[in-house]
Amino acid sequence: MAAFAELTRNRALCYHCKLTNIRPLRFTLIFAGCLLIGFGVLLTPPVQSVDGQFSRALVSVSHGLIRMFGGHATRNAAILRAPGGFAVEMRDGCNAVNVSILLWSAVLAFPATWKMKAIGLLAGTAIVQVVNVFRFITLYYLGQYSMTWFDFAHAYLWESLIMLDTMVIFWFWVTRVLRAGAAPHAPA
Amino acid sequence: MPPLKPQTRFLLRGSVLLVGLLSLWWFLLLSPMLYALKGAAGVFLLIQENPSGDWTLRVPLEKTLPATPQQPVAQQVHSIDFDMPRSDVIAFTFSLPVYWAIIVAAPSVRRNLRALLAGTVLMAAVEMAMLLVFAQIAAHNTAAQLAGSADAAGKWARHLGEYLIVSVLPYATPFVVALSLHRELRGEIFPWNKDVEAPASPPPGEPVQRRRAKKHRP
Numbered sequence: 085m086a087a088f089a090e091l092t093r094n095r096a097l098c099y100h101c102k103l104t105n106i107r108p109l110r111f112t113l114i115f116a117g118c119l120l121i122g123f124g125v126l127l128t129p130p131v132q133s134v135d136g137q138f139s140r141a142l143v144s145v146s147h148g149l150i151r152m153f154g155g156h157a158t159r160n161a162a163i164l165r166a167p168g169g170f171a172v173e174m175r176d177g178c179n180a181v182n183v184s185i186l187l188w189s190a191v192l193a194f195p196a197t198w199k200m201k202a203i204g205l206l207a208g209t210a211i212v213q214v215v216n217v218f219r220f221i222t223l224y225y226l227g228q229y230s231m232t233w234f235d236f237a238h239a240y241l242w243e244s245l246i247m248l249d250t251m252v253i254f255w256f257w258v259t260r261v262l263r264a265g266a267a268p269h270a271p272a
Numbered sequence: 273m274p275p276l277k278p279q280t281r282f283l284l285r286g287s288v289l290l291v292g293l294l295s296l297w298w299f300l301l302l303s304p305m306l307y308a309l310k311g312a313a314g315v316f317l318l319i320q321e322n323p324s325g326d327w328t329l330r331v332p333l334e335k336t337l338p339a340t341p342q343q344p345v346a347q348q349v350h351s352i353d354f355d356m357p358r359s360d361v362i363a364f365t366f367s368l369p370v371y372w373a374i375i376v377a378a379p380s381v382r383r384n385l386r387a388l389l390a391g392t393v394l395m396a397a398v399e400m401a402m403l404l405v406f407a408q409i410a411a412h413n414t415a416a417q418l419a420g421s422a423d424a425a426g427k428w429a430r431h432l433g434e435y436l437i438v439s440v441l442p443y444a445t446p447f448v449v450a451l452s453l454h455r456e457l458r459g460e461i462f463p464w465n466k467d468v469e470a471p472a473s474p475p476p477g478e479p480v481q482r483r484r485a486k487k488h489r490p
Contacts, residue, residue: 107464123440127432177439186444236298239363244290244370247443252283255461259279262463 111193118189126181135181136162139174142213146220157224164220170228172220180216183250184209190254196261204257208250215249278379278460286377290370297369305365306358312400317407325358331411337419349418352411363442364403371395371446378450378457387453394453398445406437 125131139162147159158165165171191204219242227234276284297305310319310327318330330353337347375381375388409430416426451458 108462111462123436124432127428127435177435182439183443186440235359236294239359240298240366241291241294243443244294244366244373245287247370247447248283248286248290248374251447251461252279252286255279255282258461258463 107195111195114193115189118192119185122185122189123182126185132176135176135179138181139176139179142179142217142220143174146217146224149217150221150224164224166224166228168228170224172224172227174220178220180212180246183216183246184212186247187212187250187254191257194258194261200257200261200264204254204261208253208257211253212246212250215246219246282377282379286373289373289377293369293373293376294366297366301369302362302365305368306361308396309361309365309400309403312396313403316404322355327356327358327361329354329356329407329410331407333411333415335415335419337415340420349415352414354410354414356410361403363438364399364406367399367442367446368392368395370443371450374446374450374457375454378454379460380456384454384456387450387455391449391453394449395446398449399442402437402441402445406434409433409437 126135143159143162143164147157147164150157150164156167162175163171163173187208188205191201191208194201196204223234223238223242226237310321313319317332320328322328330351332351333349335349337343337349339346371391372388375384375391378384381388413430413434416423416430421427451461
């Protein structure tokens with residue numbers, strides 16, 4: 085197995101061999117595999133329980149930030165309630181774990197050292213979660229203003245923006261990997 | 273002011289375009305796109321639109337429901353009807369403006385008009401396929417409930433399929449299709465394309481160079 089991995093790596097490095105599909109195919113297969121495993125594990129009951137606790141922690145952080153900047157909100161588990169009666173709940177799918185799994189799959193599938201992968205996983209997840217907390221707070225205020233705009237921003241706009249952020253985070257990480265020379269076949 | 277990095281430029285352009293194109297879709301394109309989706313998916317399913325805008329889908333499904341204490345005789349089911357709120361149907365049209373935003377935000381729009389057109393057709397087909405798969409999963413969920421099935425693995429697999437169709441694929445597919453069709457964007461993010469298409473320094477004594485030298489001789 086290790087010899088096969090070495091062989092494919094050497095082939096990809098070789099200028100004479102125009103086997104351009106080796107690494108894209110490898111990336112695609114590992115990415116799809118990680119994705120299925122990640123979402124499969126996410127939907128098991130024990131992980132769902134942890135996922136719920138994570139959502140509550142994110143709501144707690146959002147609540148703390150709103151109060152720190154002089155806003156008003158009360159928190160009950162994963163629900164953030166405004167004085168006017170509007171309430172928003174962070175459910176599974178709103179805590180950016182799905183986007184994080186996409187990022188993890190891409191980072192794990194890309195050829196890099198384990199140190200660089202660890203940096204990508206930790207820093208990438210942290211950035212995605214910071215953006216997600218910002219998203220949750222903006223939705224909290226938007227929902228008090230207009231439910232139509234809340235639905236649009238919640239289901240479509242913010243989800244797409246977070247996906248775009250994730251893609252750009254991955255792009256930045258790939259550039260860093262190549263600069264560090266941590267990827268096989270990195271340009272000098 | 274120093275020039276922006278390609279990633280930052282793409283992020284800024286993409287964000288502005290997402291806001292603009294998704295607003296355009298929400299206010300103008302949504303109704304015609306729903307009409308087109310209904311027409312295309314209607315080839316495979318019976319779809320009726322209610323006055324409220326919700327859809328009723330009839331999914332052909334041959335299944336024998338076993339006898340239960342409430343229903344002592346086994347029943348043969350030929351199709352399953354279920355309602356789908358308009359807000360859920362909308363999710364199967366929004367990937368297209370997201371795809372447009374990514375392609376227009378990527379470098380050299382004019383050189384990639386073919387990717388824009390081909391991707392538009394592909395995304396429309398993928399969205400319709402996702403609606404059909406979602407309808408199948410929903411029908412099988414209903415059938416399993418009616419049959420009183422306690423198959424935990426089947427339930428988990430349907431839940432996984434539904435989760436992917438509703439919460440992952442509509443958001444991820446435009447990016448995957450854009451990276452597949454837009455060669456320059458793919459080359460910017462994934463270095464292996466660049467390496468092969470434009471090698472910076474081929475090894476010395478390379479046969480390609482020798483051939484080129486011969487070609488220039490009078």
